[in-house]
Amino acid sequence: MKMARGVAVTILIVAIAVMGVFAYQYLMRSEPTVTLNGAGATFPFPLIDKWASEYHKIKPNVQVNYQGIGSGGGIQQHIEKTVHFAASDAPLTEAQASKAPNTLHIPITIGGVVVIYNLPGISKGLKFTGEILADIYLGKITKWNDPKIVAINPNVNLPDKPITVVHRSDGSGTTYIWTSYLSDVSSEWREHVGRGTSVNWPTGLGGKGNDGVAALVQQTPYSIGYVEFTYAKTNNLTYGYVQNAAGEFIEPSIESFSKAAEYAALTLPRGDESWSKVSIVDSLANNTQAYGAYPITSFSYILVYKELNVLPNMDEATAKALVDFLWWAIHDGQSYAANLYYVPLPQNVVAHNEETIRMITFNGQQLFRR
Missing domain, CATH: 3.40.190.10 (Periplasmic binding protein-like II)
Structure with missing residues (x-):
């Protein structure tokens, strides 16, 4: 008798499970694809x-x-x-x-936009100021051993090699963030190039998409570029530290992006209002108290x-x-x-x-x- 009850209970459980599966499949079929x-x-x-x-x-x-x-x-x-x-x-x-x-x-x-580079024998952590990055992209600094780069990287044996500049070739929000930063730190960049999803680049080679820039830098010794952080990490590219308004050279990381978001004094408009002036980059540009914040951070x-x-x-x-x-x-x-x-x-x-x-x-x- 006990065995019969056990078999009956087992059959009931299986039946309920099968009915559940059929019911789920029916509901899925009833929802439009x-x-x-x-x-x-x-x-x-x-x-x-x-x-x-x-x-x-x-x-x-x-x-x-x-x-x-x-x-x-x-x-x-x-x-x-x-x-x-x-x-x-x-x-x-x-x-x-x-x-x-x-x-x-x-x-x-x-997320953050980071400086990536391909310098044989030199690992991540090369230091950059906003002024140096603007001058590189303006074509004014053309060698890796330029005195301005050497001065803030005294323990790095920088090569006497031309810098190959890489930028986006397509209309790009990453470019908008990058050129917003360069506009904030360099009056010459702001006046002659400006900010935008697409700009007239003074120098360099173009790559399509973050993945295209990452690949081009990876394939080109002595090159420099900019990509969203995850592309640098997933492609094992070396990346630099960038000086913020507090005078610190900051490593890009989830923590330093979070710090940037915390320090950004933004009042967000309603979702249906104009967002054209919203910028974490601009908010941090002159914040000398933004310790630990990576300066090229964005929504x-x-x-x-x-x-x-x-x-x-x-x-x-x-x-x-x-x-x-x-x-x-x-x-x-x-x-x-x-x-x-x-x-x-x-x-x-x-x-x-x-x-x-x-x-x-x-x-x-x-x-x-x-």
């Missing part, structure tokens, strides 16, 4: 790519397709309404915002329209899936940031993003009500 198309910055590409993979495990019916084509390309596709969302390390300028009215800015992570943003029915072929299911993904990205998605050398968003920025995401509508109806 949705593809969310995005494009833009290569700066956050490793993180967004990880999100796409992890989110698909949770929501098998949702596929996130993100193409890292550079911030300039992402902004253009956002303006042309050919993607569901774009990513950019540069906030929209006033001119761009006028072409894409009712755009929302959603900061998704914080990266996702750009979406406040009213999603402005996008051709957008339907309610896709709109709802997009909003759910964005909510997940600013919450659970932040747990993947540190392992990819990004800084998880501070809680006050997460709360700010929550209010922005609640603004998103489809046909006038709020999509997220939590």
Whole structure:
């Protein structure tokens, strides 16, 4: 009798498990398959790519397709309404915002742009000031053993070799961050080149994307370039320390990026207001008390329209899936940031993003009500 009861209980448990599997499969079939198309910055590409993979495990019916084509390309596709969302390390300028009215800015992570170089026999930690970096990119400092570089690196045997300058060839938010920094530290750079996702470079070779710059520096002895930190780490490139306004030579790291975010005296606008003046780099430029802060640190943003029915072929299911993904990205998605050398968003920025995401509508109806 006991054996019969045991067999019956076992059969019941198996039956419940099988029914659960069939119920789950039925629910998955009942949910429409949705593809969310995005494009833009290569700066956050490793993180967004990880999100796409992890989110698909949770929501098998949702596929996130993100193409890292550079911030300039992402902004253009956002303006042309050919993607569901774009990513950019540069906030929209006033001119761009006028072409894409009712755009929302959603900061998704914080990272740093680092100086990478290929000097045979010399490891990471070469020191740079902002003035030296500007003069290298202006073509004024042309040799690795220039007296200005030697003076702050007295224990390094710098070679008598020409510096090969590498920069981005595409419209790039990483370039925007880099040229913002050079504009802050060098009046000559500010007056003759300026800041932007694309500039008229005084010298150097162009590489497409962060990965293209990383590869070009890796292949070219005696070269120098700039990339988002994770590309330097994953490609095992040597990188420099940069002097901040407090006079310290700071190693790029999650900790020094976090310090930068803490010291940045930023008042974030509403998600649907102008973000053209928001800049961690600018906020730190003259902060002589920002000890431990890496000076070339920035937000990266996702750009979406406040009213999603402005996008051709957008339907309610896709709109709802997009909003759910964005909510997940600013919450659970932040747990993947540190392992990819990004800084998880501070809680006050997460709360700010929550209010922005609640603004998103489809046909006038709020999509997220939590």
